[in-house]
Amino acid sequence: MKKLLPVFGMVLLLVAVIFAAGCVGTGDDSGNQTATPTTSVPTATPDQLKIATTTSLYDTGLLDSVQDYYLDTYNVDLLITSQGTGKAIQSAKNGDVDVLLVHAPAQEAEFMDSGYGVNHRGVAYNYFVIVGPESDPAGIKNMTPEEGLTTLKNLGEAGDESIIFVSRGDNSGTHSAEKAIWAAAGLNYTAEVSGNPGSWYVETGSGMGDTLTVAGQKQAYTLTDEATFLTYKKNNNLQLVPIIDEGETLLNRYTIITINPEKFPNTNVVAATDFTNWLISADGQKFIGDYGKEVYGKSLFSPMVTLADSTLPPFNIDSTTAVTVPTVATA
């Protein structure tokens, strides 16, 4: 019997740990709310809205601020998962989230055309930048994005070992933008760039932050969204500077899409509609426009409302018409 005591002790310890931590809950709707220590929610249990988004939007910290503000103001807890555009869109197609917040126009269009989404609205924009070492070994400053990338490719293929371009290579929104620039430069991405790269073209297959680290360590060029670059450069000793930051192909447009309730009736469409309307409201647009001003000296995202008309190219997105709760045709 004596020998059993230690076993008992360990089991008790384990159980104690679980009970002590019990307030964290295990995912049931009632328990997990107490896990939000920084907010003082008045009475009712907050509603939950599940959002899938991209790493480059999440990593700036904007969405954490939005989450806190939205919970305090509207008592809705935004459950935000950021795993890259490819997986975010797949989660949405599986009906695992309620809304999608992304920046990949081609993939968004395909998503909408296949009937997965409704209430597509533009919420913010900024620009991609091609960053690189301050010495700019390829001399691409003041070129257009297309000329710049083509020059990198030509020099790299000619055997100039100081020229390296680091690509996300992960089907993210940023990677899609890179492919769009290669296409605009008249190159077949699959055959001429990614398929036959040579040592000058490096694909990391990981998020924006990790890719910036790799580019910084290698003293290489890379394409990044401005917001992640500013956030990351501030937090780190990143030895990269913006080289090319102008050009229509560098536009980075963020949009929100509600998952079509016809496909998945058990998603939270009401909260999704409210959140979309808040984002495009004066209050939401001001929140986005103000984010980062104090810390970075400039806002990381420009609200869509600052444009005269977002429905014109290159934006091509409605950002002002309020959305209504989509109705499900009952068979």
Place this chain on the structure above:
Amino acid sequence: MDDIINGVTEAIHLIITMDPEVMEIAQRSLTVSSEATLIAALIAIPLGAAIYYFTFRGKRVVIGTIQTLYALPTVLVGLLVYLLVSNSGPLGGLRFLYTTNAMVLAQVLLVIPIIAGLTIAGLSSLDKEMKYTIQSLNANAVQAIITLCREAKFAILSGVMLAFGRAIAEVGAVMMVGGNIRHFTRTLTTAISLNTSMGEFATSIALGIILLSIALIVNFAMNIIQNWHSGGQKDV
């Protein structure tokens, strides 16, 4: 170098001030992994004991498979659980994806082979005579298995602790099925991954130190218990 020094400084600061977000994340890691280990133990110890006790065809293959599954790739488990619990998957009705339940499920699958395998190994290291003696005393299978497990309890406990260590240090599967949602499914490992990709190396190091401390405490506790046990035996 600065990153490391800043990280350690920030870690000490976060721990001393009991930073609420860090404490919440650490607590969630502990809860999820403890639950997973407990559930896995309840399944895997009887399973392992039964495999050890009974003779059947293909027993070696079963044991070999279990031992191979010690190295079960975590992202594979993540993918499997993701496909199972996704809204469009077979268990989609549970709405488990992006909750801690899915994370527990993934960790349970991940550590069952470890606990089962080490239970078998622990029982196999007992003197063979013991099994026959117990059988000759007319014990039924359940009684015999319980008695044998008692004899091998420290070996089995080591397996459970090892499983806990693997569960709490795991990142791939919980990231995939938990979604790393703030205040909801974020754990120490996924928070480290996120902060690293945001360039917040100091916070990552701080969280890493906390994770390492938990692993060390668990292992020291196990060592103390085992030493205490072997010390006690000498007296007998």
